[in-house]
Amino acid sequence: MPTPAHSTVAEPLTYRHDAPLAAGTLVRVPLGRREVLGIVWDGALDAPDPALAAQVRPVAAVFDALPALNAHWRSLVAFAARYYQRALGEVALAALPPQLRQVSAEQLARRLNRAARLAKDAPAPGRPPAASESVALTGDQQRALAEIEHESGPFLLFGATGSGKTEVYLRAAEAALARDPQAQVLVLVPEINLTPQLLARFQARFGDHAVAAQHSGLTPAQRLQGWLAAHLGTARIVLGTRMAVLASLPRLALVVVDEEHDASYKQQEGARYSARDLAVYRGHAEGVKVILGSATPSLESWHQSRPASGDDPGGRYRRLAMPGRIGAAEGGGWPRVRRVDMGHQPKGTLIAPPLLAAIQERVARGEQALLLLNRRGYAPVLYCADCGWKSECPHCSAYRVFHKVDRSLRCHHCGFAERVPRACPDCGNIDIGAIGRGTEQLEEQLAALLAGVQRPGGEPVRIARIDADSTRGQGQLEAQLAQVHAGEVDVLVGTQMITKGHDFRRVTLVAAVNPDGALFSSDFRAPERLFALLMQASGRAGRDAASHGTAEMWLQSHHPDHPLYAMLKAHDYPGFARLQLDERAQAGLPPFTHLALLRADARSQGAAQDFLNAAAQQARQDFAADPALVGAQAAVRWYPAVPLPVQRVAGVERAQMLLESPSRAALQRVLAACQPLLHGLRADGKHRGVVRWLVDVDPVAV
Structure with missing residues (x-):
């Protein structure tokens, strides 16, 4: 009987096999001249027309030693593909470890035997009760755990930094x-460095x-080993980044x-896809509890956890x-927040004198200070005062950042890098200056300012920098964090990497050097992200009980009020969430409406925008004439195509079109109906300049 297996093509393909194969079975199938990994998605089909039967190719190999991917997993993948407007096979195969695409059935069988031996030799899983019982729970933790135990959820654990959310998870x-x-x-967890x-x-x-990472x-081998441990059930706990939400977990009981x-x-x-949203969907579909934890919840989650009031039935979360x-x-232990008006400081001041004095005082007492500047490199731009030349990237509509450590100009969008020129490339002026500051410059100037401290x-001050540049090598991040925890660093400089989840017990002062950039952004989510970043940063100070009452968070701002x-x-x-949600309700923004972006990449900005505008025009005409779509189309608003904030990357022009609707269902129907329309336009000779198009449902940046 023929059984359908998925490849990376958009639609299911049919293959034949001598015996029926269970849905979820992994197989290898021929595709063109190659042999690729596939998943049997449905059970046996009726025999095809005899005239077509000879054209159905056979399954090449069956991974019968591996348990089939169960119905819950297949349902999750199908939902993700449908909701985020992607091919089913693309989502399904992307959820599997890459090495599965390369191993033969025999090689996989050997790996399974090895995994079975390791599982047999491992200690029997169960509770190290003494470890948990040695940790005394606060009243807040006890109440949270009691609700989790007796209610169904989903739960939004709104826990201050340092309140013990991790112990609740455990x-x-x-x-x-x-x-x-x-x-x-x-x-x-959101990022690898927190894993x-x-x-x-x-x-x-x-x-x-009992614990597997994903x-x-x-390495590819490690990913396969962790995936197998989860799929076979030998891993009781799977801990990973967003990709782990699609892990095969046949006995899933809790999602955090x-x-x-x-x-x-x-x-x-x-x-x-949004791993958080898929986690909530997965919990609902599989009947398991879901805990969402944060000191600064997303406004969508906060709105979903609102209590019932009057005619409002409240949100779906507890x-x-x-x-x-x-x-x-009770309610204490927070760092004192001090604001410095940079408008009253000398022009060009990097660290205001009061802040510098506070840092010196902390270091002299053997405490640690943390300085946040969310911009890596030495300076965002190099420029020539004589002719106006700037370090623009030739391939992107962005500037190349000056990295002093290796004397390079590097584009953070396409990666193009060159050595810093000895003189202005346009006029030959040797006096090239820098505009703005990054973490490299902050580290250098701090070293000069603290030279006598x-x-x-009696030892000199030790300064370290943690950002994407300083932690690029294998194990560098772990080594630097270990130095901070061991007290071998006095002042830590870094980007947002140092603000998330780290338990720095000796840090008593945190400073945001220049946080104003997001205050007036055109992106409606910028204030939410800034508030979360600064709250997370402040939470790094005063985590040790001995420093409660003395910890401080400093803000250097031109808009301190x-x-x-x-x-x-x-x-x-x-209070911040209430203010933001009121503004969003008035403006008709999420979570009170639903958004999607249609995006086109092309050889010219005109071609990209023409493609999107043509799609919108044809959709309005076609959907208005279709009784099944006219209602959904009327509930969706199409905005004109515009360039992306960084409109050119790696020589490709990028444009986007926003779709908005108060009805998630209407938006989904319109997006699904757009798929064949977009494919048709892409094949049209008029739009050959379009490199690709894509759909972004529930975008995090607009």
């Missing part, structure tokens, strides 16, 4: 595993063999999404509040 996982000896728990520390916490509690930083507000959960290439920090008096033992900073000073996330 206890909830313990309870889930204790109820079922085969249960599995999925824990998601090692959380992995260590879970391994210490449950044992090394993220893109692993840490830092649920983080934009890193949204995939930005290929199938642009909000669990943990407002206090461990070891602090001594640590308690901005309402966002006022709410940050009061540590008032609910």
Whole structure:
């Protein structure tokens, strides 16, 4: 009987096999002159017309030693493909480890035998009760765990930084595993650099063999090993980044999404799915509990957790509040927020004198300071004052950043890099200047400003920088974080990488050097991201109970009285969320409406915009004449095509068109109906200049 298997093509393909194959079975099938990995998506089909039967190619190999991917997993993948407007095969195969596409059935069988031996030799899974019982729970933690135990969720764990959210995750996982000896728990973190520390916490509690990691930083062999452990059920806990939301977990009992507000959960290439939203869907579909944790929840999640009031039935989530920090008096332990008006400082000041004095004082006491500047490199732009030349990228509509450490000009969009010219390329002026500052320059100038300061033992101040440039090598991030934790660093300079989830016990001062850039952005989500970033940064200070009452968060701003900073000073996330949600309701923005972007990449900006405008015009005509679509089309608003903020990358022009609707269902119907229309336009000779098009549902940046 023929069985359909998926490849990376858009639609299912039919192959034949001597015996019926169960849905979810992995196979190898011929595709053109190649042999590729496929998944049997449905059961046996009726025999095709005899005239066509000879054209149906046979399945080349069956991975029958591997259990089939179950119906829950296939349903999750099908939903993701349908909702995010991607091919089913693309999403399904992207969820599998790359090495599965290369191994033969015999090679996989050997790996499975090895995995079985390792599982047999591993300690029996179960609860290290002494480890958890040695940690005393706060009243907030006890109340949160009681609700998680007795209610269905989903839960929004609104916990202040330092309130003990991780211990709640650990206890909830313990309870889930204790109820079922085969249960599995999925824990998601937004970025790879947060994985090692959380992995260590879970391994210490449950044992090394019970926990498997899944993220893109692993080698292909490690990814396959972790995937097999999850799929076979030998891994009781799977901890990973957004890709892990599509892991095969046949006995899933609990899903945890840490830092649920983080934009890193949204995939930005290929199938642009939100791992947080898929986690919630997966929990609902499989009947398992989901915990979303954050000190600064996304406004969508906060709105979904609103209590019932009057005619408002409330949101679908249960909000669990943990407002206090461990070891602090009720509601206390927060860093004092101090604002510095940079308009009153000398022109060109990088670190205001009061802040510099505070840093010197902390270092002299043996404490640590953390300085946030969310821009890497030495300076964003080099320029010539004589002729006006700037370090533009020849391939992108952006400037190349000056990196002093290797004397390079590097584009952070396409990666194009060159050595810094000895003189202006246009006029020959040798006096080329820099505009703006990055973390490299901040590190250099701090070293000069703190040159005469001594640590308690008389040693000079030690400064370290953590950003995407300083941690590019294997193991560099872990090594630098270890130095910070060991007290071998006095002042840590970095980008947003240093603000998320790190438990720096010696940090008592945090400073945001130049956070104003996002205050007046055209992106409506910019204030939300800025507030979250600064709240996360402030949470790095005063985590040790001994420093409660002395920790400080400094803000250098040209707009110190901005309402966002006022709410940050009061540590008032609910007030900030209320203000932002009121503004979004008035403007008709998410979560009160639903958005999607149609994007086109082309050889010219005109070609990209023409393609999108033609699609919109044809859609309006075709859908208005279709009784099945006229209602949905009327509920969707199409905006004109515009260039992206960075409109050219790697020589390709980029344009986008926004679609907006108060009805998610109407927007989905229109987007699905657009697929054949867009394919047809792409094939039209008039639009040959279009390199590609894509759909981004629920975009995080507009």
